[in-house]
Structures are given as C-alpha cells and as structure tokens.
Amino acid sequence: MIKPIREGKGPRHVAIIMDGNGRWATQKGKPRLFGHHAGAKRVREIVEACPDAGVKYLTIFAFSTENWKRTQSEVAGLMSLFRRYISREAQSLLRENVQVRFIGDRIKLDDKLVTLMDDLELMTSHCTGVNLTIAINYGGRDEVARATRRLAQDVADGRLDPRAVNEETLPRYLDTCVLPDPDLVIRTSGEARISNFLLWQSAYAEYEFIDTLWPDFTAAEFAQLTKAFSGRDRRFGAVIA
Structure with a gap:
C-alpha cells in the first residue's frame, strides 16, 4: 500500500518536459536549432542543481516519438546535437558522479x-550521485505497448502466470523499471499538457506548468519549485488525519 507523503518532504524524482526551445529562438530571430543548442546547455545547470535541491533522480524529455513529424532538417539537427552532447558531456558527467541512462525505443x-x-x-554505471535519465524517441503509449508485448511473450512462454498479473507487474517491463516513479513533473513554456510523457509512472505525480521557456529556466527557479513541492499534501486517494 502506498503511504501518503506528509508535508515537508521534497521530491526525490523530478521529471521535466523541456519545452519552448524553438519559440525562444524565434523570439530572438534565430533558427529553431539555435534554441535547441541553448536548451542543451541548460541541462547541465539543472543537473548540477539537483543535489542542493535534494533531488536524486532527474528525467528529461529530449525527443518524443511524435517529434519525427518535424522538418527533416530539424530532426537531423537534433540527432546531431544529441551525438555532440553525449560526446562533449561524457567526461563532465563522469567527474560529477552522474549516472546516465536512456529510455525510449532505440x-x-x-x-x-x-x-x-x-x-x-556503461561508463557511468558505477556513479552514485544524481541519476540522469534522458528520454529519446520516447512516448508513454509506445512504452506501455512495448512493455505489454514483453509481458505477453513471458505469458506465452510459460514464464508468467496471467492470473498473477496485477498493477505491480507491468512496471517491471517498462523502460523505467529501475527508477522510482516521479514525484514532480515540470513542464516549461506555458503549455498545460503532459504530451505522452511517463503516463503510467506519473499517475500520482504533482505537476507544475510554468511559463518560462526552457532555455530561460534557471537553477533558482528549479529550487523554488522543488521547495514549493514540500508544502503539498500527497494523499494518493487516502485521507490524512
């Protein structure tokens, strides 16, 4: 049974929908990829802010299964940016003791x-600091569909009794099976939707929809949001006496 979290506890796991890179660039008269590069630089600042905020797990939404619908040049630019980011930041992440994992369909x-x-x-698998999860070619519905296929295959192969399947079974097949569920989900840029992100895992997460465009999102604002979280009563459907 899930135990309610009482007032005064900050989020252990924060997930962020990093939205607004393109609009930020357009406002400055720059191409959209300029905004994506600025947004990638912002990631480092937020990762570095996690320990002081008491955040052990950070999950960021970098590229969705729906983002393939964007122009070919923007998609190609984003893929190049991902390769460059990983190559450039690998040693820094290792020095800062950040464990990195990726979720999504590769x-x-x-x-x-x-x-x-x-x-x-592999390089960061032994790190014990912040756990950074990057969602690339990720969609919540796609993740659940892939998980269900694996679960069904285990049933068909006799490794899983279908009568034993319950709401604790499917999470073991999700991309995030080794992670705790997010406590707080933040979406930047003023949009108030979850965009197919961590659908199963965020069933009881708290949400913050803020107007700040992702390249302008600072460590100070991140700290403010995590601090505000500690004042919320999370009942999970129960009543706290």
Missing part, C-alpha cells in the same frame, strides 16, 4: 548515436 536511432548512448550508460 530502433529508429542511427547506429552511431546508439553506440554513444550505450557507452555513456
């Missing part, structure tokens, strides 16, 4: 990017 990603992702996960 089948549509190019081989070079997947190799870089695999290498970074």
